[in-house]
Amino acid sequence: MTGGCLCGTVRYELQSAPFDAGWCHCRICQLNSGSPAMAFASVKDGDWLTTQGSDAIRTVQSSDFGHRGFCGQCGTPLYMKVDHQPETVDFSITTLDEPAKVAPGFHIFWGSRVPWFNPGDTLPRHEKFRPDTRGLEGTDPPA
């Protein structure tokens, strides 16, 4: 699968099939995207590979436990890395050329959902992280 940013500067390719696709309604995703929620999926670290424009990618420390990469030309949010999951990288599903191919399977941080945003799905809804989140004890963000 391939994808890229709004302005076309950054292009990437997935080296393996994405997994753990889901919606995140946390405040950081809301601010980072300018939208009520973001849809992410994971691949093995290194399998989200830029094929063009890697020098245009800027990163921001988005929390105590993670950072995000975005296109420095157009601002499109591209990926997220969290310390408790060094073996994977999360990417923004909607930046895929064919985002319809990777469907979210759950909601996390439903507790900070913007109330007027009501997804009409029946996916599991978790107040914070999922109870079985890799690399975490419990459902709270790492302190």
Ligand SMILES: [Zn+2]
């Ligand atoms: Zn761009």
Ligand SMILES: [Zn+2]
């Ligand atoms: Zn989030």
